[in-house]
Amino acid sequence: MTETTNPAPPAADADWWRSAVVYQVYVRSFADADGDGVGDLRGIRERLPYLRDLGVDALWLTPFYTSPQVDAGYDVADYRDVDPLFGTLTDFDAMITDAHALGLRIIVDLVPNHTSSAHPWFQAALAAGPGSPERELYLFADGKGEHGELPPNDWESIFGGPAWTRLPDGQWYLHLFDPAQPDLNWRHPRVRAEFEGVLRFWLDRGVDGFRIDVAHGMIKAEGLPDVGFSSMTTGQRQSELLGKGRLPYFDQDEVHEIYRAWRPILDSYPGGRMAVAEAWAETPQRLARYIGPDELHQAFSFDFLDATWSADSFRKVIDTALAESTIVGAPTTWVLSNHDRQRHVTRYGDGEIGLRRARAAALLMLALPGCAYVYQGEELGLPEVLDLPDELRQDPAFLRTGESRDGCRVPIPWSGELAPYGFGPEGSELSWLPAPATWRALSVAAQTGVAGSTLELYRAALRIRHEHPALAGTTGGVTWLEGGPGMLAFSRTGGGTTLTCVVNISGAPALVEGYGRPLAASEDLTEQGSGHLLAVDAAAWFERR
Numbered sequence: 001m002t003e004t005t006n007p008a009p010p011a012a013d014a015d016w017w018r019s020a021v022v023y024q025v026y027v028r029s030f031a032d033a034d035g036d037g038v039g040d041l042r043g044i045r046e047r048l049p050y051l052r053d054l055g056v057d058a059l060w061l062t063p064f065y066t067s068p069q070v071d072a073g074y075d076v077a078d079y080r081d082v083d084p085l086f087g088t089l090t091d092f093d094a095m096i097t098d099a100h101a102l103g104l105r106i107i108v109d110l111v112p113n114h115t116s117s118a119h120p121w122f123q124a125a126l127a128a129g130p131g132s133p134e135r136e137l138y139l140f141a142d143g144k145g146e147h148g149e150l151p152p153n154d155w156e157s158i159f160g161g162p163a164w165t166r167l168p169d170g171q172w173y174l175h176l177f178d179p180a181q182p183d184l185n186w187r188h189p190r191v192r193a194e195f196e197g198v199l200r201f202w203l204d205r206g207v208d209g210f211r212i213d214v215a216h217g218m219i220k221a222e223g224l225p226d227v228g229f230s231s232m233t234t235g236q237r238q239s240e241l242l243g244k245g246r247l248p249y250f251d252q253d254e255v256h257e258i259y260r261a262w263r264p265i266l267d268s269y270p271g272g273r274m275a276v277a278e279a280w281a282e283t284p285q286r287l288a289r290y291i292g293p294d295e296l297h298q299a300f301s302f303d304f305l306d307a308t309w310s311a312d313s314f315r316k317v318i319d320t321a322l323a324e325s326t327i328v329g330a331p332t333t334w335v336l337s338n339h340d341r342q343r344h345v346t347r348y349g350d351g352e353i354g355l356r357r358a359r360a361a362a363l364l365m366l367a368l369p370g371c372a373y374v375y376q377g378e379e380l381g382l383p384e385v386l387d388l389p390d391e392l393r394q395d396p397a398f399l400r401t402g403e404s405r406d407g408c409r410v411p412i413p414w415s416g417e418l419a420p421y422g423f424g425p426e427g428s429e430l431s432w433l434p435a436p437a438t439w440r441a442l443s444v445a446a447q448t449g450v451a452g453s454t455l456e457l458y459r460a461a462l463r464i465r466h467e468h469p470a471l472a473g474t475t476g477g478v479t480w481l482e483g484g485p486g487m488l489a490f491s492r493t494g495g496g497t498t499l500t501c502v503v504n505i506s507g508a509p510a511l512v513e514g515y516g517r518p519l520a521a522s523e524d525l526t527e528q529g530s531g532h533l534l535a536v537d538a539a540a541w542f543e544r545r
């Protein structure tokens with residue numbers, strides 16, 4: 001029998017994750033309780049009632065572990081402790097206890113592909129020198145060229161530049177991300193044992209699941225073969241193959257052994273402990289290999305995130321994702337935004353058009369079978385902040401590639417007239433990235449109780465999603481309806497009712513009839529004859545009993 005410090009919520013439904021709505025908390029930008037300008041665990045704890053009222057089932061917390069913060073915490077120096085920037089383990093325990101009492105589950109981020117260069121293992125490896133057992137825990141190699149002055153192969157960092165850094169002693173080490181994020185050697189049994197221990201550490205503290213960072217990356221092809229091209233040789237970045245092609249450092253078959261070893265650990269705890277993969281694979285079929293009864297529970301559908309604003313594009317990715325999930329018996333995992341990608345308001349055209357489309361996309365995503373992830377601030381309709389001054393940008397990729405993910409990481413506006421809009425305690429003016437003046441009107445307080453606000457749209461949609469029998473089913477597909485060119489329409493049935501979701505991407509207002517009474521709409525519906533006029537770039541849910 002396993003001892004749990006913070007037991008899972010009572011009456012736990014082991015299959016909760018199949019249809020859950022998970023809210024991604026980007027910890028440093030959610031709520032700042034201590035007033036240092038950076039969000040923290042106490043801030044999350046104070047805002048739990050907001051999340052319960054929003055109607056989500058679980059939170060995914062981005063890394064809050066001890067870290068030099070070179071890559072915003074995805075560079076972990078101690079996997080079993082909280083960074084003082086974010087609080088303490090006691091704060092974590094208090095937060096998860098309160099969350100469970102409110103019926104909210106907690107998913108934490110696990111970063112197994114690499115550690116921080118400040119991790120004691122890497123420090124020991126540096127000190128011990130070439131050929132030492134300490135170096136076997138990472139991927140150290142001798143260079144090519146007469147004096148080993150060339151990197152061991154042509155691999156590129158996802159953050160730009162070579163994936164190898166040379167040490168004063170002449171050896172090179174691999175880092176698929178920043179040089180401060182050395183890749184671990186997952187062929188070493190000690191690495192495997194360590195992470196199984198880390199899983200148990202957080203499971204014992206009561207976490208309901210893990211988001212697995214770079215889940216496709218841990219095993220590298222034997223012999224570390226060249227890719228064959230790079231930005232240096234052909235001008236094409238290797239990372240352009242992500243999700244489209246094969247790379248010798250990603251999606252190797254043996255990575256699945258790791259998950260087959262993890263699954264029994266998760267299953268040995270009560271209450272339905274789960275794991276979701278951040279994985280990139282060449283095809284939806286290869287992505288589906290990460291999920292199923294003996295591996296992980298979910299893998300984000302980044303094809304859905306990448307779908308362009310067209311009915312054909314959405315329909316294609318939805319059909320493919322649903323087909324794959326049916327084959328492996330796992331739910332599809334929908335996502336529109338996260339902390340690595342430009343916010344979808346901006347991707348869909350920014351400004352008023354982008355917001356309309358984002359609101360419609362929310363109704364689309366929340367009507368689909370499976371699990372949905374909501375990135376903090378999308379329920380407020382936040383756009384990407386495009387004009388952050390360069391000197392404030394902190395993404396390590398910015399210096400190497402000129403691309404930065406900071407614009408989707410700006411702290412959430414909660415209330416008030418002045419930036420950072422209630423992010424910190426009363427009167428605090430600090431926030432690690434500045435919120436634009438336009439966000440005053442987008443704050444939680446400014447939208448609460450306002451009919452037609454994006455926040456109230458999310459609240460209504462989440463409530464209906466929970467209560468409506470037609471949306472309760474977690475398996476099976478959707479029935480597509482012929483709504484005409486540019487119209488995306490599908491229905492789901494359950495409990496003697498049918499719910500139809502219609503999205504108008506046709507470029508002109510469209511008459512929608514025959515689907516019953518409206519339950520929710522992203523823009524006002526106008527009655528017309530026996531039907532309703534659905535505006536351009538709007539979505540609505542209808543119900544027929």
Ligand code: GLC
Pocket residue numbers: 071074075111177213214278339340
């Ligand atoms: C994942 C994270 C990203 C991070 C990277 C390296 O892609 O989502 O934020 O920079 O892994 O850990």
